[in-house]
Amino acid sequence: MAAFGTAAGRPLQGRGGSPGFHFTLYAALAVVAMYLDQRQHYLERVRYVLQAAAYPIQLAVNSPPAAWAWIRESFESRERLQAENARLRAGQRDLELRSMRYEALAREIGELRGLRAALPPVADRWLAAEIVNIQLSSLRQRLLIDRGAVNGVFKAQAVLDDRGLIGQTTHVGPWSAEVILITDPEHGVPVRIERTGLRTIAVGAGDATSLALPYLPANADIQSGDLLVTSGLGGVFPQGYPVARVTEVHRDAVQPLAQVRAAPLAHIDTDSEVTLVWFRADHPAAPTPTGDSLGELKSGTPSMQPQPAPPRPQSAVPRKQPAESQATEPKAAAPQPATPQPATPQPATPQPDASQSKEHQ
């Protein structure tokens, strides 16, 4: 190696290996890196360091928009600030009135469920994070936030805004974390239709304003305006958080699956701040941990094409869950009936009445 370093004025040909040799070397390195990263998840440490190195660049890239926002904010007129203040105060009074009976209601629910004491809320603590960088292309829907491992952020942590679910963390650096949005084509969130309790999976459509529900049969009881909440399956999100509202249900007579679109409740494309949430692990509504670190669909497809069944990478692991949850929580306080197939997007009972009445019409 020293010989290469000393040959300062060497000609192009004799510079320690042909381009072909160099290329083979680096290509092999890249292939090994990909294999380790993809199959074994060995490179978490390397990613952690690289993410730390990349963070200043991302901050610098974001600085012009951030500076512009700061200037606009500081020169905002007094009237606008006063109006905003009044609006916020009204909103807070509204929320306080609504939550006034919260303690009493929580105790009532606890009594109804036969618990000795009311349960604490499922969210243990939360942390606001600022969005540093945002990618909203049709291929990738990601955020970079300014909180990382030093703040206790972990991989596959739920991220919310004040209206609903936004996504989960994928790569955590020391001072920053990458968030995959629920609208990313690679992301799927297990949801429940609030009106009927029907469970399915909402897959990102690569567009900040829409989700696809590709795994519902054509006779499923779903209609435009239905609220989708997290189902608590998949091990990342606790049950009951609002995700999206169904905007479009299309039933095609020749296709076995309905084509359903939903609009996320979170203002994904206009938010500047998001909230990271830590959940109580022993709470009945908390996400059931799975063996895999990531609860997202590893190979879900965003297309609306009918498919017989989604790939179920975790089906072997969560099958144990009902037994475990029953063992640890004998009161069976889980707000939804435990089913033996947690990740099944197809409903067990397709509501024959509803489908028949539709056929008669």
Added chain:
Amino acid sequence: MNAPGRGRILFTAFVALMLTVLPLPPWLDVLRPAFLVLAVLFWSVNAPRTGGIALGFFAGLMLDVFQGPVLGQHALALALVTYIGVREHQRIRSKPAFQQALIVFAALAVYEFVLFAIDGWSGHPVTSPLRWVHTVTGALIWPPVAAILASGSRGHA
């Protein structure tokens, strides 16, 4: 043309990286050329000794951190592009700007195809035709980019 310094090459690569990760509205994002690929390709053609396959590999690794599903994807694609650039640097350098742009178009297509193949292999298939748009805009923007990079290095020498 004198060989430009290592610092200048790294600086231009850094600026190109900034341009690549700069947040843009979605419609503009589709059109955005792969600035880092263009810069690295320029240096592998015009300074094959300093900015070679190693530069391509590490630039690609940075891209992987910012936007790759698996570490090594952009690194492999950029190593391949720089290999083509270094191997054929004398032939490419002697061509007029228009033919250079055609060669760049082919190199960008190779680059995007490697990304596409690895996307599919790693289970993140993205079949949208929009991902190929940047090969065209990259070839179109090549003459001014090459002129800027070349003028900078001449001033430095």
